[in-house]
Amino acid sequence: MKCWGFCRMNEITQGLYEAARLIFSLDSDLLEIVGLSLRVTLTAVVIASAIGLPLGAWLVINRFRFRRATIAVMNALMGLPPVVVGLLVYMLLSRSGPFGVLDLLFTPTAMIIAQVIIILPLIASISHQTIRDLWAEYHDLLISLGASRRQRIMALLWDGRRALLTAMLAGFGRGIGEVGAIMIVGGNIDHSTRVLTTAISLETGKGNFAFAMGLGFVLIGLAVAVNLLIHTLSRTERASVW
Amino acid sequence: MLQTRLAPADSILPLTLTGAVAKVYGKTIAGPIDLQVTGHGTTIVLGPNGSGKTTLLRLMHGLQRVRKGSVTWALPDTQARLRQSYVFQSPIMMRRRVADSIAYPLILRGMPRKQARAKAIEWAQEFGLGAALDRPAPVLSGGEKQKLSLARALISGPDILFLDEPCANLDGRATREIETLLARAQAGGTRIVMSTHDMGQARRLASEVVFMLGGKVHETGPAQDFFNGPKTPQAVAFINGDIVE
Ligand SMILES: Nc1ncnc2c1ncn2[C@@H]1O[C@H](COP(=O)(O)OP(=O)(O)OP(=O)(O)O)[C@@H](O)[C@H]1O
Ligand SMILES: [Mg+2]
Numbered sequence: 167m168k169c170w171g172f173c174r175m176n177e178i179t180q181g182l183y184e185a186a187r188l189i190f191s192l193d194s195d196l197l198e199i200v201g202l203s204l205r206v207t208l209t210a211v212v213i214a215s216a217i218g219l220p221l222g223a224w225l226v227i228n229r230f231r232f233r234r235a236t237i238a239v240m241n242a243l244m245g246l247p248p249v250v251v252g253l254l255v256y257m258l259l260s261r262s263g264p265f266g267v268l269d270l271l272f273t274p275t276a277m278i279i280a281q282v283i284i285i286l287p288l289i290a291s292i293s294h295q296t297i298r299d300l301w302a303e304y305h306d307l308l309i310s311l312g313a314s315r316r317q318r319i320m321a322l323l324w325d326g327r328r329a330l331l332t333a334m335l336a337g338f339g340r341g342i343g344e345v346g347a348i349m350i351v352g353g354n355i356d357h358s359t360r361v362l363t364t365a366i367s368l369e370t371g372k373g374n375f376a377f378a379m380g381l382g383f384v385l386i387g388l389a390v391a392v393n394l395l396i397h398t399l400s401r402t403e404r405a406s407v408w
Numbered sequence: 409m410l411q412t413r414l415a416p417a418d419s420i421l422p423l424t425l426t427g428a429v430a431k432v433y434g435k436t437i438a439g440p441i442d443l444q445v446t447g448h449g450t451t452i453v454l455g456p457n458g459s460g461k462t463t464l465l466r467l468m469h470g471l472q473r474v475r476k477g478s479v480t481w482a483l484p485d486t487q488a489r490l491r492q493s494y495v496f497q498s499p500i501m502m503r504r505r506v507a508d509s510i511a512y513p514l515i516l517r518g519m520p521r522k523q524a525r526a527k528a529i530e531w532a533q534e535f536g537l538g539a540a541l542d543r544p545a546p547v548l549s550g551g552e553k554q555k556l557s558l559a560r561a562l563i564s565g566p567d568i569l570f571l572d573e574p575c576a577n578l579d580g581r582a583t584r585e586i587e588t589l590l591a592r593a594q595a596g597g598t599r600i601v602m603s604t605h606d607m608g609q610a611r612r613l614a615s616e617v618v619f620m621l622g623g624k625v626h627e628t629g630p631a632q633d634f635f636n637g638p639k640t641p642q643a644v645a646f647i648n649g650d651i652v653e
Pocket of ligand 2: 461462463497572
């Protein structure tokens with residue numbers, strides 16, 4: 167069939183239609199999948215931020231022997247292939263692996279663990295860069311005021327909160343669209359570990375392109391919605407300079 | 409009037425510099441310096457550009473590493489640190505509201521947030537920042553920023569306050585306002601050490617002068633003696649506004 171490269175246009179429009187149908191019919195399967203996607207990635211972002219933000223700040227204000235190397239490794243880990251992370255977590259959590267007794271494989275918890283590993287370097291690296299600039303500005307003042315190490319970190323995190331929020335959103339973006347790792351450690355089990363990306367992958371494999379597209383649009387919409395929501399909330403302070 | 413001093417009885421003064429040297433990448437930029445700061449009053453640090461005024465202040469305040477000799481307070485460094493303040497030549501504004509910026513040193517010292525804020529508002533009003541309380545500190549004008557810096561430096565009731573050319577970019581009116589606030593702090597018992605290029609200001613405020621040249625203390629003494637009978641030709645030239653060789 168000759169279609170001048172537009173063969174798939176039909177499926178894309180159908181995908182839009184499918185997305186609208188899914189959303190407006192409040193399809194219960196869809197809600198479940200969306201809910202789990204959000205739960206897994208948001209939890210991973212929260213955990214990765216709780217570790218990554220202070221770590222980024224800590225790396226700025228502390229001088230130690232392997233600091234540069236640590237930062238270089240952290241930056242390199244930003245590009246960690248999710249599939250490899252998935253494989254690693256799979257092996258750690260599988261029955262015969264070191265954490266096999268926890269029986270976590272193919273659970274949302276396993277997916278969260280994998281995503282934390284994927285997101286953490288990203289959040290830590292971006293926050294490190296942000297905080298390094300702020301520290302250059304604040305250094306003399308915070309030393310002069312006699313701020314303790316902990317107080318310095320707190321001041322840098324708080325005053326850099328807007329940029330750090332962007333780091334968290336970048337982490338969210340990487341997590342919500344990630345399929346390689348959660349597919350392996352979650353297993354894409356219906357009503358248990360199926361999320362948007364794994365569902366898209368499955369439907370594409372089955373040839374249900376329109377349905378897969380529909381889920382794809384929902385995913386994009388979700389990512390945009392979360393970003394807008396966070397930005398709106400953070401702008402409630404209405405300060406324009408930081 | 410605002411209470412500036414928290415515990416006037418014991419003081420971190422005198423401050424003693426013994427052969428203190430500051431180096432950058434192995435190169436001496438100031439020192440060796442022998443100097444003592446005692447009692448009450450205002451020490452004005454004078455000298456041409458690059459003579460080491462900023463370096464001396466930073467050495468005293470512990471922002472510049474002492475590479476040789478010593479800089480010691482009457483109390484241990486950890487106690488001394490929280491009882492001295494510094495006003496930078498170019499104000500460092502935290503990304504916070506004016507009131508929160510002024511409250512910050514109190515919060516660092518463990519005062520409950522609400523109480524610290526209330527006190528900060530009082531101080532802001534006293535320092536002419538009453539209308540700017542909820543404005544972000546970075547958007548203030550140059551003069552307002554210096555006033556904020558000064559309020560932030562004084563709210564903790566320091567034994568000693570260092571100022572590095574605090575009026576360098578201010579007009580006459582703002583300069584006079586700052587001088588009034590400084591005079592009040594001094595009356596409250598805060599020792600002041602300040603560098604300036606403004607000879608008029610130096611004459612108005614100084615009780616003691618430290619004249620720097622080439623990274624060393626070239627001449628020092630009571631302000632009266634320095635201005636009326638400088639002992640070195642370089643000091644004479646400097647007071648007359650000539651170029652100091
Ligand atoms: N970080 C640094 N690296 C190299 N040289 C420095 C550094 N800091 C200061 N210096 C040098 O030390 C000398 C004294 O500098 P300092 O800033 O103390 O002078 P100053 O008297 O405050 O001058 P000004 O009146 O221009 O503010 C100068 O020659 C300066 O170039
Ligand atoms: Mg200077």
